[in-house]
Amino acid sequence: MSFNVHSIGFGSECNSDIVKLAGLLWKEIVFGGHLFATGSVSVIMACATVFMVPVSLDILFVSYLLFYAIYLYDYSAGASSDKLTNEERARYLQCKNKSKCIVVAVSVLMFMVLLTFANTITILIGLGILALGLLYGSHFKKLTKKIPAFKNVFVSLVWSFMALFLFVYYSLPITYGALMLALFIFIRMMNIQILFDVRDVEGDIEAGLLTIPALFGEKKYPFILRMINFVSIFFVIVCVIQGLLPFFTLAIMPMFYYAVTYIDKVVESRKNYSSYVFAACEPIMWALLIFAGRYVAMFNIIS
Numbered sequence: 001m002s003f004n005v006h007s008i009g010f011g012s013e014c015n016s017d018i019v020k021l022a023g024l025l026w027k028e029i030v031f032g033g034h035l036f037a038t039g040s041v042s043v044i045m046a047c048a049t050v051f052m053v054p055v056s057l058d059i060l061f062v063s064y065l066l067f068y069a070i071y072l073y074d075y076s077a078g079a080s081s082d083k084l085t086n087e088e089r090a091r092y093l094q095c096k097n098k099s100k101c102i103v104v105a106v107s108v109l110m111f112m113v114l115l116t117f118a119n120t121i122t123i124l125i126g127l128g129i130l131a132l133g134l135l136y137g138s139h140f141k142k143l144t145k146k147i148p149a150f151k152n153v154f155v156s157l158v159w160s161f162m163a164l165f166l167f168v169y170y171s172l173p174i175t176y177g178a179l180m181l182a183l184f185i186f187i188r189m190m191n192i193q194i195l196f197d198v199r200d201v202e203g204d205i206e207a208g209l210l211t212i213p214a215l216f217g218e219k220k221y222p223f224i225l226r227m228i229n230f231v232s233i234f235f236v237i238v239c240v241i242q243g244l245l246p247f248f249t250l251a252i253m254p255m256f257y258y259a260v261t262y263i264d265k266v267v268e269s270r271k272n273y274s275s276y277v278f279a280a281c282e283p284i285m286w287a288l289l290i291f292a293g294r295y296v297a298m299f300n301i302i303s
Helices: 002-031 033-053 059-079 087-092 094-119 120-145 150-169 176-199 201-207 212-241 247-252 252-267 271-278 282-302
Strands: none
Touching: 033 059, 033 150, 033 176, 033 271, 033 282, 059 094, 059 120, 094 120, 094 252, 120 150, 150 176, 150 282, 176 201, 176 212, 176 252, 176 271, 176 282, 201 212, 212 247, 212 252, 247 252, 247 282, 252 271, 252 282, 271 282
């Protein structure tokens, strides 16, 4: 009997350790910048799937390291101001010096990969994106005090360029379709960035930042989010009709309902942090849906 009691106790301790480990891993993924880094890889994969461009591991590695460095630095640099709106992330990233060392190491590694696999123009563009991302918090974010929604436009432009980075990396001509897909990503990321501003609205008002929620208030920003969501989906439909994007790109249509769900939850409660995680996962969903759409299209052709 005593053996069984000790076994149960040991099993409970193991389960507790597993839960703690899973919790730490989840915090690292969400608060450490890995979620958006995975999103950048997903953008590359989605664009490669749409335009049937074979990708190598080096471009995926570069994309991951690039956005990981940018978001980890941004999160750690803003940890003190995050205490008002995202206290859990602020506590997790309280060791800023350690985060900065990781950012430096990741940036050097990214440069080494670019130096090995990419041409001079691609190296310069990659380092340029990295520099813009790292300087965003200390220099460019302040412009939102003078230019409404500047930080939303700035971040969305960086994300949209990843659709073109695929073509630049492999020295391929940039097509109208690629530009349209980049514009779609810009619109979607504007929606996501405005949603994140809803969470940070108190801190943005205190800092004097002219974000959309701070300017229009709680009554008007939900309409803006829903309108952008609708426009993005309508935009894809028009591009497919015009022949700029392949038909299977319409597989991304469920994103409209996916976004409606997390927007409605944020409108109900700005403290519903799971909704922001769902929004951050959206680029990953793009890749999965587009890949599924292409697979179904290929299966129908073969059949």
